[in-house]
Amino acid sequence: MKIIFCDSVIDNKLVEPDYKQEFYSANNSGFETEIFSFEELTDGDLQRTLKLIKSCEKEKLGIYRGWMMTSNIYEKFYNELLKKNIRLINTPSEYKHCHYLPESYSKIIKETPKSNWTKDVSISNVIKLSNEFGSNPIIVKDYVKSEKHNWEDACYIPSASDKKKVEEVVSRFLELRGNYLNEGIVFREFIELEFLTEHSKSKMPLTKEFRIVFLNKKVVQIFNYWDEVNYDCEKPDIDFFQNIAERIESNFFTMDVAKKKNGKWIIMELGDGQVAGLPDNANKKDYYNNIKNLI
Ligand SMILES: Nc1ncnc2c1ncn2[C@@H]1O[C@H](COP(=O)(O)OP(=O)(O)O)[C@@H](O)[C@H]1O
Ligand SMILES: [Mg+2]
Known part of the structure; x- marks a missing residue:
């Protein structure tokens, strides 16, 4: 069993500093640990990303601990590790199931705030989506993350029927997420x-x-x-x-x-x-x- 961490951008033989404590705890608990280059993975350099990880003779289970990745990148990572005989604990579809809210929404529908979503983030479509909440308060996020630390400007909308506010908050949200927008927009009833x-x-x-x-x-x-x-x-x-x-x-x-x-x-x-x-x-x-x- 292996736990796989991201390397440090400064020295690729060291673990990413934010995960140092976890790395040592994993070692102390008796796990084998590995590091790989997250940057090379996201840049698409699959040959180099796992260069410090040796192939296993027999298939071993792996757990990744590190930065979020899109489900496309995860699939590449998963397959590249398989070539080294390491099978991550979650298949790409299992990863996607919990990473993107719309994927598992039907499983938790009775226990989670009412939500809807779209990949078409044009303002007219976004307004249409917000109509389903009447004048209830809502929050906006993408399929993975919110801008909760910009609560008033880019997360919370006091009334879904206030179209000006919906447009303002969603626009600010999209601006802040920029290229990092995960898939599309999700609205959720505020509880x-x-x-x-x-x-x-x-x-x-x-x-x-x-x-x-x-x-x-x-x-x-x-x-x-x-x-x-x-x-x-x-x-x-x-x-x-x-x-x-x-x-x-x-x-x-x-x-x-x-x-x-x-x-x-x-x-x-x-x-x-x-x-x-x-x-x-x-x-x-x-x-x-x-x-x-x-x-
Ligand atoms: N529907 C909601 N009703 C009430 N509070 C919410 C709702 N959605 C999010 N929040 C608040 O905003 C925080 C961030 O939302 P969350 O969906 O967890 O986004 P992130 O993935 O960015 O953490 C939550 O921890 C909660 O405090
Ligand atoms: Mg959260």
């Missing part, structure tokens, strides 16, 4: 969540949210989603979310969950476990030890 505090810079409400990591449908760890907030001791109802995890088509994924003002729990989003960042509060040693026990 009142249990408020903890307001982000000091972005004015975004920080609410009671957790990140649950599932490996082979078992819980690896539950993290407080926000590092900057003091949580009380309440944790999400894990049996409820464990049941939903059974129907998710992925072997390693995150489920971000939140508590509504009315006390019920919902799913905010899913993510592929290989590209989901761990919060600073995460105990990386426990994380890799738990992975070891569940693999």
